[in-house]
Amino acid sequence: MSRVAFDNARPVAESDPARTDIACFVGLARVTGTALPPAIVDWLEQHGWTDGPLARSTDPPFADIPIPIETYATFTSLFDPGGSASSYGTDYLATAVRSFFAQGGRRCYIVRMGDPVAPGDDAVAQNGLSGKGQKLAALMPGSLYAPDDRRSWHGVGHLGGLPDVSFLALPDLPALCASAPTAAAGVTVVVPAGPSQFVECSPPGAVPVPRPLYALPAPRLTQDDYDQRWAPSVDAILTYLRQSNIREIQFVAAFPLPQDLDAAAAVENPDSAMLAQDIHDVIQDQMPENISGGTDADPPADPGLSTAFLQLSYPWLKTTGSYVLNESLEPPDGALVGILARNALTRGSFMNATKIVPAEISDVWPPIPAEDTQVPSTALVWGANSPAKPLIIRLSLFGFTPAGLRLLSDVTTYPGESYRPACVHRLVAVISRAARQLGERITFAQNGPALWRCVENSLGQLMTQLWLSNALEGASIQQAFSVRCDASTMTQNDLDNGRLIALVTFNAAASIELIRVTLALETSGASAQGIAAMAQAS
Secondary structure, three states, X not given: OOOOOOOOOOOOOOOOOOOOOOEEEEEOOOEOOOOOXXXXXXXXXXXXXXXXXXXXXXXXXXXXXXXXXXXXXXXXXXXXXXXXOOOOOOOHHHHHHHHHHHOOOOOEEEXXXXXXXOHHHHOEOOOOOEHHHHHHHHHOOOOOXXXXXXXXXXXXXXXXXXXXXXXXXXOOHHHHHOOOOOOOOOXXXXXXXXXXXXXXXXXXOOOOOOOOOOOOOOOEEOHHHHHHHHHHHHHHHHHHHHHOOOOXXXXXXXXXXXXXXXXXXXXXXXXXOHHHHHHHHHXXXXXXXXXXXXXXXXXXXXXXXXXXXXXXXXXXXXXXXXXXXXXXXXXXXXXXXXXXXXXXXXXOOXXXXXXXXXXXXXXXXXXXXXXXXXXXXXXXXXXXXXXXXXXHHHOEEEEEEOOEEEEOOOEOOXXXXXXXXXXXXXXXHHHHHHHHHHHHHOOOOOXXXXXXXXXXXXXXXXXXXXXXXXXXXXXXXXXXXXXXXXXXXXXXHHHHOOOEXXXXXXXXXXXXXEEEEEEEEOOOOOXXXXXXXXXXXX
């Protein structure tokens, strides 16, 4: 033996489909690597992304294909982390991935759909779409999406082949929806004046690398930007998740800054209510409380942005790595997804994530008035004529506490108490994911009493484990949940069409409502869930 060689490249580990901490980032990044690591190439081939009739190319620029990433070092070996000579202060995907791992995330997928936003992207292209419009359209699933044809999967559409993903984030969405900025807030260019003078040389020493300072502000949206670009894009993604029956995925998005925010007034008076007034107006417009055609007990088919599948985070953050961005402001969705991932790994996905201490976050912008960071002491009233809610009720809010900067609220945009706590939706997702895996195992089993008892026992064991983990409220199993799968939960039409329906009723520990989940296991092995919440009888 002439020599010993060591290969330090770790293979990409297979993830358990039951994991609830994996994220998928869809966005824009510059390619710096020349080839994917062999371990990632092997993973893509094994999962059918680069082999067979539906194969994709892995050559640079690594576009339109999901790349599994388990360390930030792997990401920076392939993509520009920001702050380079090619940057324009818009490397939002890179900073979001950095914050995801900094907050405790362990695994994510990167779906790169182009380079970050550049000043020239505002020019009109030949097809009538602006550069931003083209990049925004690339992130969407597209009208040609087909669940069984990977060739039609683009951007968010790749979620159809990533069954272990629990969180979706599009960090570039605010920048792609914002109007062209005019000037940077609080940034002035200093031009040297006066004659040249001789200065005695100082002893040579370490020369610090200057941090980049970009002339443009962070993206801010006008009312038209919210109405015509941002809200329709978010709604299109939510519609895709609903129609594709990918109900275990939480869409975590940054709530964009309003363009008419008065930065000078904010510096002089951080507690001014004027700072949040525009935010309340946008929330009332885009997340109405009076959802027509549905209530807590009977959710509507198309609730728009008022849904448990959407979690909006605010305000924007200053972090250890946000200096590579315009105004050093980072969208908070990457950090929030990392906190939710760490919460799932250390405490359980069904627990409230406000107990997790954030890392590497130094400040927030804009400052939030105190009244918007306090939960009302009285019961909340929901409806068309109800009073405006504090931001902490409708948004997942970051802010300062006596113990330091914390995540103040972990909520969805659902306008009601049943699914407003995000941990309740994550609990339902855990049950739904387990039901889907159960359905895949019993696809070819005979639909009869023996199978019904098997399904009832399997779901009962799952619910028991959740109760023992304090995810369910109740002094006993009988008080915490019930599982039923028998002839009373299915009609003859269900049996003739190969449907097996189980009824699961439980009391979530974070909710005062009784939640009922109907799990329909199709012959294909997929599961569809119907959810209803009912006020407990006194």
